[in-house]
Amino acid sequence: MSKKTEPERKTEEVEIVRLSSEGAGVGQIRGKTVFVPGMLPGEKGTVTVTEEKKTYLRGRLVKLERISPARRLPSCAVFEQCGGCSVQHLSYEDTLQWKQSVVRDALLRIGRLEVEVRPVIGMEDPWEYRNKAVLHCDRRGRLGYYAKNSNDLVEFPHCKLLPQTMNAKIKALRQVLGAGKYDVQEVVFRENSRQETLICLKGKMTGEEADRLSRAIRPSFQAAADIRGEWQADTGLPDEKCSIIIQQGDREMPGQGRPSLKGDQGVPSFGLPFLKENINGLMFKVSYNAFQQVNLRQTEVLYNTVLQMAGRSQGQADKDKSNQETPSGVEGTEQSSKTADKEIADDKVDDHTVVRKRIKQVWDLYCGIGTITLLLAGMAENVTGMEENSLAIADAAQNAAENKISNVKFIEGRVEDRIGEQKDRPDLVVVDPPRAGMNKRVIAALLDRKPQSIIYVSCDPATMARDVGMLANGMEIPEGKGAGLKRLKGAYRVVEVQPVDMFGWTESVECVVKLERR
Numbered sequence: 001m002s003k004k005t006e007p008e009r010k011t012e013e014v015e016i017v018r019l020s021s022e023g024a025g026v027g028q029i030r031g032k033t034v035f036v037p038g039m040l041p042g043e044k045g046t047v048t049v050t051e052e053k054k055t056y057l058r059g060r061l062v063k064l065e066r067i068s069p070a071r072r073l074p075s076c077a078v079f080e081q082c083g084g085c086s087v088q089h090l091s092y093e094d095t096l097q098w099k100q101s102v103v104r105d106a107l108l109r110i111g112r113l114e115v116e117v118r119p120v121i122g123m124e125d126p127w128e129y130r131n132k133a134v135l136h137c138d139r140r141g142r143l144g145y146y147a148k149n150s151n152d153l154v155e156f157p158h159c160k161l162l163p164q165t166m167n168a169k170i171k172a173l174r175q176v177l178g179a180g181k182y183d184v185q186e187v188v189f190r191e192n193s194r195q196e197t198l199i200c201l202k203g204k205m206t207g208e209e210a211d212r213l214s215r216a217i218r219p220s221f222q223a224a225a226d227i228r229g230e231w232q233a234d235t236g237l238p239d240e241k242c243s244i245i246i247q248q249g250d251r252e253m254p255g256q257g258r259p260s261l262k263g264d265q266g267v268p269s270f271g272l273p274f275l276k277e278n279i280n281g282l283m284f285k286v287s288y289n290a291f292q293q294v295n296l297r298q299t300e301v302l303y304n305t306v307l308q309m310a311g312r313s314q315g316q317a318d319k320d321k322s323n324q325e326t327p328s329g330v331e332g333t334e335q336s337s338k339t340a341d342k343e344i345a346d347d348k349v350d351d352h353t354v355v356r357k358r359i360k361q362v363w364d365l366y367c368g369i370g371t372i373t374l375l376l377a378g379m380a381e382n383v384t385g386m387e388e389n390s391l392a393i394a395d396a397a398q399n400a401a402e403n404k405i406s407n408v409k410f411i412e413g414r415v416e417d418r419i420g421e422q423k424d425r426p427d428l429v430v431v432d433p434p435r436a437g438m439n440k441r442v443i444a445a446l447l448d449r450k451p452q453s454i455i456y457v458s459c460d461p462a463t464m465a466r467d468v469g470m471l472a473n474g475m476e477i478p479e480g481k482g483a484g485l486k487r488l489k490g491a492y493r494v495v496e497v498q499p500v501d502m503f504g505w506t507e508s509v510e511c512v513v514k515l516e517r518r
């Protein structure tokens with residue numbers, strides 16, 4: 001039987017004028033916008049149209065006829081197939097400029113805010129920066145990333161975004177999974193800066209299959225990955241260098257403390273279900289399913305940006321207040337501001353010490369394992385963290401205790417459910433929501449409580465722009481079941497926008513936005 005061939009498509013000319021937020025070249029064909037992955041602004045070429053929608057087209061590059069001087073050779077052998085990186089064909093400096101424009105564009109188009117966006121803080125070395133890899137696994141035990149916009153597996157010989165040590169462990173796990181026919185679907189690797197590893201194997205396995213995998217994985221993985229140190233016979237702990245957790249469907253059985261070889265539900269796991277990491281000088285425990293930024297070096301830059309904005313915003317707010325004839329705002333702030341100003345003159349204390357006296361109440365919403373909460377604790381009288389993941393919030397409390405920080409408290413639950421219960425009125429709120437951004441109820445609560453400053457940390461410029469737009473320009477929210485919409489007035493202005501590159505060569509960009517009450 002003859003193999004089905006794709007119908008031959010005609011080629012069309014295109015000139016690229018800009019990059020889309022996903023990193024595709026954008027041009028015009030027959031009066032419609034066309035997106036062509038792999039093409040850069042200023043480039044001309046022929047493409048075939050692969051998808052035709054009412055308002056736009058998608059094209060595939062056939063031949064480049066004019067090449068941009070910003071083009072570089074991608075370093076990765078599977079760059080064109082893999083869904084991981086989107087702009088390895090552009091110089092790193094140009095990717096940073098493009099990311100800055102993505103943030104500016106989102107704020108303008110979605111948030112209706114024309115604001116200055118600072119240049120993106122890039123990485124010193126944009127390679128081997130990831131401490132986490134989420135890999136997919138097929139029935140043959142092949143491990144890889146998904147291709148762009150599909151579930152086709154792309155195996156890679158070596159991922160340049162991951163450290164060598166993690167690449168070596170991935171290679172070792174391929175040998176184990178390839179040999180055993182296990183129904184593993186996803187593998188999450190995490191590695192800390194001491195090269196300790198936590199591996200989560202997830203799949204719809206029966207208990208028996210999970211058992212078989214567990215028995216096979218310890219000796220073969222240890223040998224293949226060259227993990228030194230004894231796996232202790234009594235506990236199964238691989239000398240705390242590598243932990244393995246097997247998740248069957250929805251059930252999870254992390255090893256608890258010093259686990260037995262068989263978990264309560266017959267799902268075996270080895271090692272400890274968390275890693276520890278030093279971030280900005282504090283030690284953090286991160287449970288296997290808790291959030292941690294994937295780029296440790298830039299995490300410190302990101303958190304320092306938050307701390308600087310927190311310091312500056314409160315300092316500026318106090319200065320503004322002392323310039324007013326009739327002070328308004330939180331009782332007692334003016335007094336503490338004067339005292340602190342005297343301290344600056346008398347003792348030349350550092351900025352953080354000054355701010356410590358000034359910020360009374362801080363909320364850190366979506367606080368994860370309490371990173372930003374604990375860092376802000378040095379600047380404030382009280383900090384409250386809120387987070388829905390029960391393991392993360394338990395980590396946060398433990399992290400506070402182990403770092404001997406006592407002016408913090410943590411609340412478990414969804415921010416939209418718990419924020420209304422809070423009696424205090426914060427001076428500063430830091431929010432770091434997931435990609436989807438904040439629930440409208442949270443934005444309404446912030447517009448109601450009116451903290452002096454809000455610092456919004458985000459990895460998604462579009463949802464960040466939407467939420468910041470609502471804080472600045474106002475929003476509509478249902479008044480109750482079956483009732484109409486209530487209009488809430490905006491109350492903030494954007495005073496600083498600082499993107500940070502946490503995800504080199506990809507289309508993602510992290511951003512910190514500071515808002516001050518108008």
Ligand SMILES: C[S@@+](CC[C@H](N)C(=O)[O-])C[C@H]1O[C@@H](n2cnc3c(N)ncnc32)[C@H](O)[C@@H]1O
Binds near residue numbers: 371392415
């Ligand atoms: C981007 S992470 C930020 C974590 C933390 N700020 C950090 O830097 O490590 C977002 C966090 O929000 C949590 N989360 C997601 N939706 C939530 C919700 N509706 N309410 C509370 N927490 C939520 C996630 O579990 C995750 O820990």
